[in-house]
Amino acid sequence: MSLGKLIGVSLGPGDADLITRRAWAQLQRSEALWTYPVRSLKTESYALAIAQRSGVAVPEDAQHLLFPMTHDVEKLSRAWLRAATQVLPVLQSGRDVLFLVEGDASTYATFGHLERTVRGLDAAVQVEIIPGITSFHASCARLQIPFSEQDDTVAIVPAAYGVEMVERMLDDFDTLVLMKVKPLIDELIDLLERRDLLDKSCFVEKAGAPEERVLRGPELLSLRGTKVNYLSLLLVKNDQRLRGERVKGCKKKVSP
Known part of the structure; x- marks a missing residue:
């Protein structure tokens, strides 16, 4: 079975009208798993809120990934590993995983940490980054x-x-x-x-x-x-x- 692809879906800074056509097409895919970052279990995801403002329905199986607000390298490394191990079985089952990102996924974004950690666990995982407006x-x-x-x-x-x-x-x-x-x-x-x-x-x-x-x-x-x-x-x-x-x-x- 081929591996699923990890896709960083950039949604722009906050205006749903600034979501690109390529990112919008990804949000329409019912077969892909949505994931999105949260800073704590008590906070909402800003990236998810942008997607919701666009009018698209959030899949019932969408999952949050915890990326805490800290400069503690050990805590961050544990969080990245925990997030990677959460999505890796999905990718290994052949299902694509969408990671929703505010702004651009390659600019001061959590996606880079997730991508590197997932590839560290399984180098065969393919990655796609959809650029967005900063x-x-x-x-x-x-x-x-x-x-x-x-x-x-x-x-x-x-x-x-x-x-x-x-x-x-x-x-x-x-x-x-x-x-x-x-x-x-x-x-x-x-x-x-x-x-x-x-x-x-x-x-x-x-x-x-x-x-x-x-x-x-x-x-x-x-x-x-x-x-x-x-x-x-x-x-x-x-x-x-x-x-x-x-x-x-x-x-x-x-x-x-």
Whole structure:
């Protein structure tokens, strides 16, 4: 019997209309097993919520895979192994397994951990990754600003690298995307204010989702002392680095 295929189904950042035709076709397959990540047994899956907003019926046998929010390597390794051993028998029975992912499955996603662990257990398993729209590309479209132009330099980094690293990168890149800003939001706002870049910065939370939140420039000051969602980013357009015509970036207002 041939093995089933492990398929990373990218669903985009939150707007069900941004699901690609290829991903949508996978969601119509009744013979494949749906799996989706959860951070804990008490939380809902954001990826699954995107699929549900599309109107597709969730199969009764869909399974969650637990990927805890921790930096503990041992705990993470155990979670990856547990998830892999959960789906491997299904793959070995010849059935395809769909793993639903918000955003893009190859960009800061849990799918890579699952894929590597499954292949470590059975190297014969085939894998397919369906690309999707990232949160930072969707955010730029929402804000009506270019992600990059001509010879602009771009960096996409988790804010967890620290404020000192972020400050060094501000000197080297025209566009800086800071992912997962939740733990350092106050420090990052202080940095942007000190570097006179607050007017060139935007905050986007749950891009494209019904509960999307967008703040621009001085509006970011309202985030101090608050808790932001894990699915949040900061977009900084450093006009001190831009060449040629001045880009106004986040100063430009858009209609709701």
